[in-house]
Amino acid sequence: MLLYRTLRFALRSALGVFFVDIESTGEATIPERGPVIFAANHPNSIMDTVILGTRTPRTIHYMARSGLFKNPVVAWIFNRCGVIPVYRKQDDPSLTSQNESAFEAAFEVLRKGGCIGIFPEGQNAPERRVRDLKTGTARIALGALDTPDPPERLLIVPVGLNFENRDRFLSRVLVRFAEPIDATDFLADYAVDPRAAARALTDQIQERLRCVAVHILDNLSVELVEDIQKIYGHQLLDALADDAENRPELHTRYLEKIRASTAHHPSLDDTFYLKQRISDAVDYFLEHEPTRVDAIRQHIRAYKEDLDQAKLRYSFATRPPETLSLRLDALKLSLYAVFLAPVFLWGVLNNLIPFKLTGAAVLRADDEAKRAFTGLTVGTLLFNIFLAVQTWAIYALFGSALGAALYAVSVPLSGLFALRYWRQLARYRDRIVVRTLFLSQSRLLDRLLARRKLLLDELESLRETFMLAIQDAQEANEIGIATEIP
Structure with a gap:
């Protein structure tokens, strides 16, 4: 066809x-x-x-x-x-x-x-x-x-x-x-x-x-699973990679990257695997020890409120402030922002109208589940129409086929860069805020660090309990099978 x-x-x-x-x-x-x-x-x-x-x-x-x-x-x-x-x-x-x-x-x-x-x-x-x-x-x-x-x-x-x-x-x-x-x-x-x-x-x-497919049995647990993954995901991946019986596909390269770098990004397959394991554990504790689930919910809620008060993101949980350099980050941010600002502005100038129109079309989608497809189809159509018209205008204005071709290539590339540039500035801003808190608001930072440590200790205890329960269930199952064999 x-x-x-x-x-x-x-x-x-x-x-x-x-x-x-x-x-x-x-x-x-x-x-x-x-x-x-x-x-x-x-x-x-x-x-x-x-x-x-x-x-x-x-x-x-x-x-x-x-x-x-x-x-x-x-x-x-x-x-x-x-x-x-x-x-x-x-x-x-x-x-x-x-x-x-x-x-x-x-x-x-x-x-x-x-x-x-x-x-x-x-x-x-x-x-x-x-x-x-x-x-x-x-x-x-x-x-x-x-x-x-x-x-x-x-x-x-x-x-x-x-x-x-x-x-x-x-x-x-x-x-x-x-x-x-x-x-x-x-x-x-x-x-x-x-x-x-x-x-x-x-x-x-x-x-x-x-x-x-990620399967979270209790819909009310979706946010809890997401929160636990953001706070505890790196440590959990480390623990599971150490245990070959849990998942042989967690290759040693991930373990090495986790230990060698504070900026490790696990594969998407590992990310969703972790989410499913966390969901399984939450389901187990909801059935056997619901009070522990309630306690972890409350502690995460308090931790998130402190993060909101300090205008911080979850990145604080995976990169403590003592590992950040205020001067180095400020220098990087300044160089990045100044020297690449023209590329950012070029991308915004040439892509803002179709970007805004696509966003409006997405918000008007009659079904929330159709928003992504609406964005894909409407965005593809609008960006290509605007690109064609703008490229024709450049050619008509300057009479250069080469110039028009270079322009046509620069528009989508600079548009994608503009999105990355904006998000990168936000990340640098977060890191500088964390370091500034470390220097100027020690009381708030101490509370954040204390809550973070408490959360990680609780989550590690829950993981150990859950793994023991799995091990006991597997041993009981093996014993049951053995008794059935004549």
Whole structure:
């Protein structure tokens, strides 16, 4: 499909600008040929299809709710990209009978060795949680295997889509492909009890999906998990890297970087892994020792209030003030701000209007979950239109093709630099404020340091308790298995 390949190329280029980084793990598990169903979580509306579609060279026929086809332009694009409409009961109960044709279309794609893309949660799930899955994915897989002339094998690949910040421009995304599930393993049970087999396959999809997508069981714990990661993440990564049994994939290079540098930035895969481990620990203590969770919430809240009072960020937690040099930072800031200010101003001058218009379009999006996709599409369109008009104006004004070409190259590069420049100034400002507090407001700083140490000690104690609980559970499980062996 030419339109699909063209859109994939264009969107991949746009994503490279919209997100600062898109990491993928587990791509080697994706079969190069043969029928495959990609079953992904659904945290970011239409952006999820864009991310997944650009992470694999295979053409994916998505199954999308029929309401999206009401727009004639969207319907035209979807039809030529092989999108299959699904009629949901909550949208229009009278149309659900048409889902038989949707299933038949999916069966045909799979019989031909193609790929289907499904979001089995059934709706957008913005919170960091994988909802209970619908059985539609399993029913399509098993139904395709139960048709005349079925494929010999059909694999389901669970995909975890993890957004660092789903609405923020220049944030990061992690796409994790799980080990495929062979649907043919459930075919014998399907012949006996189709409903039970579909449920069993769905449970396995859900289990693997929750391993590759951040799954925080209690929605009220999302902020707590985020706070703990920001305060304790570096030390936790150090502890887990020391324990090879916890996660062999935490390579020694991360451990070396942590110990050698105060400015270590772990990989996105490690970041989301840490978040999931923290979430697991929070769930454990909510069940077994809820008072400790309440206590840590209160201490974090007090710590954040002190940070707000001092107008500091979490960077204070990972870089103590005694490691900062006021003179050196002031010198760096001054040189950086003065010598690169012209580049910053050039980027702002040439990009401010499309940037502001894109921001306004994002805020007017009818659905919060569509903001990222709105920013991607509207921003790409506006920036390219303005760039074309401005480049033409430069050529018309000066009559130099070379000058116009250099201008066209400078505009997007200087625009991206302007964003980085502004954020870098904010970081330098924070470091100088911390050092200034160290010199002038020792009482407030002492309170911050005391709260920070108390928090880290408490979190380390919780980690040790949680790891012992895991070890005890594993030993009990091994003993149980051993007693069952004759």
